[in-house]
Amino acid sequence: MKAIELFAGAGGLGMGVSLAGFKPELIVEWDRWCCDTLRENRKIKESIIAKWPAPIEGDVRDVDYRPFEGKIELITGGPPCQPFSIGGRHRAHDDSRDMWPEAVRAVREVRPRAFIFENVKGLTRETFSTYLGYILLQLTFPSIKLGPDEDWQDHRDRLQRHHTSGGKIEYRVIHQLVNAANHGVPQKRERVVFVGFAEGIEADWCFPRETHSLDALLHSQFKSGEYWDGHKVATKDRVINERFQTRGQRLSAKPSELPWRTVRDALAGLPEPTPRDKDHGILNHKLQPGARSYVGHTGSSLDEPAKTLKAGVHGVPGGENMLRRADGSVRYFTIRESARLQAFPDNYALHGAWSEAMRQLGNAVPVTLSEVVAKSVRDHLIASTMQAGKA
Structure with missing residues (x-):
């Protein structure tokens, strides 16, 4: 099945989608460091993304998706989350970084059979309840576009009237707050996941059961x-x-259920990191000095899932990106350790300096979580096709 990956980042969501059996036809990402990471890993023969197309490095607003209309089963992506993040400015639609309208445009132009989008937990806060409803209405009726002189509140009201008056649903959308730890990821990472199926596809899908x-x-x-x-x-x-x-x-x-996976589980087999001039021959596994514990930033315990890895502010990852040892001392997770906490494979290289690589990982979707959701969507699409064939 063919897919399009928007806001690809370092590739976490896309890798899970590929592992679930989808083949990306288009990859879009504006950040040059992330694109370097994707390009570098495409060169690795054994890499999950070895057969991906080269990423389009640029603004999604400049991409024309119409050549793909009717040819794509799935669109995926994580629209930039800064407008909704706990540490952001909380401006939602008024934030120029809000890319939800572009996600909706891609669905409108491509008309995929399904889509998967994800965003931060902050989107579910009461502050954003009205805008969350607006996102859901746009995804349900993507063909009803925002008018040239229409503000988003008026557009929302128009969509709502269309919905309540019995307008034909284009996509059946379900969203859910998901904790990655409940699906085998060694990290307590909560994200809102949106899944939509085109009208005509059997709508008896639900989110995969927690394992x-x-x-x-x-x-x-x-x-x-x-x-x-x-x-x-x-x-x-x-x-x-x-x-x-x-x-x-x-x-x-x-x-x-199976036990939550812990930091100790994730790091099994990795030696203690050494200074930058020694790396044990393990990719991206060098000690980064300077970690310190302070109120609210005490690191992650070895024997629990890690705290949510964060991209950090101004290139400095938060205290969540630290390991807290049994004696109470702390050190930063290495890039490789952080990659394991995000379920990235050990042969996956993160491009850029430590802070840049940690930013990419802090913004990523855990590979395991995206695979679980995408596999469930794929199975549903296959079952729907078989059912339609028997009709």
């Missing part, structure tokens, strides 16, 4: 001890989260 849980992790740590035994962690080296200890000890039956 991992905190209770399963706590059971393996505080009841069975399987977690510590599996990692051969001595009692003195165990980092115990007192907030979780009581909850874990109260558990009786073993949960049916």
Whole structure:
């Protein structure tokens, strides 16, 4: 099945989509460092993206999607999230970086059978509830364009009237706040995922069921001890989260889900990083000095999923991008360690200096999460086609 990837970034969402069985026909990304990363990894024969087309390095607003009309099964992308992020200016549509209108335009011009878009948790805040509703209406009726002299509130009202008066739905859209840790990613990363299917495709799809849980992790740590035994962690080296200890000890039956994956799980097999002049021969695995702990930025525990990796401000990643050892000391995650926390493969090279590579990873979608969602969408499209063929 053919796909288009917008706002590709370092390739996290696109890699998951490729692993789910889609072949990208067009890749668009404006950031030159991200494009360098994509170009570099296309040269690696074993890379997931080896057969991707070269990325279009430029503004999505300059791309004409009409040649792809009716030829694409899936459009994916993560429109820039700064207008909605906790650390942003919270201006939504009034922020020039809001690229949701371009995501909608791509759907309007291509008419794919389905789409997957993602954005930050901040989009679900009450402050943005009206604009979130507007996004959903645009995705449901992409052919109803914003007029040349129409502001977005008037456009929203027009879309709403069309909807309530029984206007024909073009795409059936579902959105959900998803925690990547619940799908096997070693990171507590919450994102809003939007999935839409073109009218005419059977609409009995729902988000994939969660496969991992905190209770399963706590059971393996505080009841069975399987977690510590599996990692051969001595009692003195165990980092115990007192907030979780009581909850874990109260558990009786073993949960049916798999345990949340932890930082220790993710980093298994990687040696302790060394200074920049030594790297163990492991790609992007060098120690970055300067980490320090302060209020609100205490790093991620080894024995829990990592905190949400962040792109940082002015090239400085936040304290979430640190590892907190058993003795309380901290150090920055290496690029390779951060890549593992985002489920990027070990042969995937991040282009640029440490801060630049960390920015790319902080903006990425975990590969595992995108694969889970995209595979479910692909299975649904296949089932719908087979069902239509029997009709």
